[in-house]
Amino acid sequence: MLAFIFAPFYILVNLYLVRWVLRWTGACHKVFGSKTFRVIFISIYVFASLTPLTSFVIHSPAWLHRLLEQISNYWFGWLAYLILAVLLTEAVLFAVRRLRGKDFAEMQRVRQVQGGIALALLCVVSFYGMAHAERLYITDYTVEIDKPGEDMTVALLADLHLGYSTDPDYIEEVAQAVNEMRPDLVVLAGDIFDNEYEAVPEPEAVKALLKNMHSTYGTYACWGNHDLKEPILAGFTWSTKDENKNDPRMERFLTEAGITLLADQTETLPNGVQLAGRKDPARAKKVGEARRTPEELLGTLDQSAPIFVIDHQPKELAELAAAGADLDLSGHTHDGQVFPGNLIIKLMWRNACGYLNVNGMHSVVTSGVGVWGPAMRVGTKSEVARIHVRFTG
Template sequence: MIAGDIFDNEYDAIYEPDRVADLLAGLKSRYGTYACYGNHDLDEKILAGFTFETKEERIADRRFGEFLDRAKIHLLEDDVVCIDDAFYLAGRKDPDRIRKTQETRDTPSELLTGLDQSLPVFVIDHQPSELTELAEAGADLDLGGHTHDGQLFPGNILTGLMWENACGMKKVGDMYSIVTSGVGLWGPPMRIGTKAEVVIIDYGK
């Protein structure tokens, strides 16, 4: 599961995109690879890694979706799938991205209503927000990213003040929130006092 920010604001920043997509398509997974979009999964002008606000409506680059199709990554945009009759997986739209594209997104209750609550409900949501609302709507696990764990010290201290769960695992109601610092970067191409990571969740019976 990939919790957003798959791209870095412009498709042409990908070196040999077809080759990268084919490599990703080779990932071996019992149930497949799923993702949601993040706030940087939108074609925007950047300067030194930073984007700037504009009143113009942004239009998503169709090549992002074509890349994911070739990479065999299933994109969930306010969608819920039942996998192997064993669990649900929901993917949310990113609030910053839809604000720029002038779309809407479902609330947690709208997204998760009508599900068989006897099955586990997993959610991928780029920004670790609305955790209480997701828990109350019946989510058992919410997977996010976005914060980079601050990326540069003392940013990790600041993100800890800004987000209910800025990095790591936290229980919210009956739901677990897991937020990864991710493998990518934002702004300066460096990390100080934080680590890049791919999270492995090992559920022991």
Template sequence: MVAVFLAPVYILANIFTAYWLIRWMKAVHPLFHHPAVLGVILALYAFFALSLLTGFLVKRDPIHRILKVISNCWLGMYLYFLGFTAILVLLRWILAHTALTETWLYSPMGLKTVGLGAILFVTGLCIYGMVHAGHIFTTRYEVSSKKEGNLKIALVADLHLGYSIGGRQMEKMVEKINAEKPDLVVIAGDIFDNEYDAIYEPERTADLLAGLKSRYGTYACYGNHDLDEKILAGFTFETKEERIADRRFGEFLDRAKIHLLEDEVVCIDDAFYLAGRKDPDRIRKTQETRDTPSELLAGLNLSLPIFVIDHQPSELSELAEAGADLDLSGHTHDGQLFPGNILTGLMWENACGRKKIGEMDSIVTSGVGLWGPPMRIGTKAEVVMIHYGK
């Protein structure tokens, strides 16, 4: 539904940027005044701008996959082109309403230079973002506890297996985690990116994840994207019908040796509890219910460490009051693209990193994978290593 509401905004935004692109090109060289040349440029622009829609409508592979990859790349680059264009146009408007209209910046040569500089800068920035997104960093936290136990936990989230993330990124992630020799591996939701069919070579990818090595195994909860549904420009379509998860998601997890916890608590080796929560957005679509923190953790032996996997870092105070010692989350991507990290910081009590909530530690990872644009700018893909103990 959000995609439908944003469609007119997206169309107007593209008219705005196309107008200034043509105006800039005409100022650069007389060739761009020719109708045939302008027609080719506008056709190419329309192809990229509409790839979000054509990738959604055309289902035949490999065309569908190619269009989805193109549209994801376009979306990331376009957001920055739009932002820079809006800033430059606003600057020109300010100059036009001051005594500075005769400055070099407002001259035809200024228009050419600033326009070229913006294009080169944004292009370079996006190329950097694509390369940077493929590098997985390791973030470490030392969490002290009054309870018995000494554990090394590997936390990852937001794999978003699909058009942008596949076997190559998973191979890097598995190698990084295995090198740390953790006691436990936790995946805090959004393992999939809505479409199971979007996963390239799903059997091989599952086998890679099955190669994760730890003392107690790999556990996960589902996130809001772990549901097969139609998606346009990263947004889903609301429906009153109950949605049922693709059975292949579960088969994938079984093959990958990932233990799914859906409002379940397991006591591992009589040493600690691990609870996995259902995702609030996902259950709204599947018309399920989920336990409150107090219901989920009721009756547990509070002398043992209690760890909770919850995709979205919400209800942190309630989890702390219910007795959780450590809450492990993802979902936010730390904004993924600057200035998204500033916005997520305003939206969440703990948008990324570690924060003490009462007696509980909340740790939120920026994730390994990507939502939409295959790039990270101002954020990083990460594996979080947590040393929990006295």
């Protein structure tokens, strides 16, 4: 329903952007003011701007559906930066008018320069963001826990978002990076899927790659808010109340990939570490499941032994600390993924990304392996977090 509410606004914004680009290009050269150029540009623009809708309604053939989904994901990133570029240019032009009182001819020259810079930045930033999203980084953290135990290394992954923006070769790179760490424990902190199991590229191959991640104690995961079956239209969920959003293929995928799912469950590792995996609050609500509180989940554990928690959203940090957690492993935020989201996200979360000590509990939030929505990263990075845990008790 929200998609339809925002549809008129989306149409008006795109009409303004088309008019703005054509006015700028027409001011640069007469060729760009020709009817032929305008028809070609408008046709391409309309096709791209409609892909959020066409990818939603066209499901056959499969290759066309996938292509439309991929274009739609890139489109949202380009659209966001086109809007920013136009707003910046218009702000500068407004300031020139107010301060200098330029006449029309001079304003046309200013518009040519400003518009050229704006569109050049749009292309540079967007292409950079597309390429940068596929570059994998390793981020190191060291935490000290005042409890007895053997030092260990934890590989933290989150937000794979296996779907239309996923390349199996990239997943292979992720698996290789994890294996090079020689971790004792591998953790997947939710959003393994991207709302649609059918979107997973070459699921058997991806499954085998994830199964090939080696560690001393195995791979454990919790669900995220996107780990369910739920149609998405232009970024908005689209479903009916009586629809079953649980997709058994997702859990079966994890099992066959050698990944142990902890859904409000705990398990004690051979080294004595007690590992708890939480249900995601958004997912639990949509599938009609109850969710245990931190006290209910951790209250029966041995508080003198180390307690690690996998929780997709870093929402209840203080509550987990009070319940006895020593290390909380999360994702979800993507660190904002694209500028200026990386600045805004810090206003929304106590620990938006990175490390934070919360009342003695270590909180590590990773920016994630994959992307959601715009298949870009600007101002953030795709990463696997390597956490060196030192026990000092």
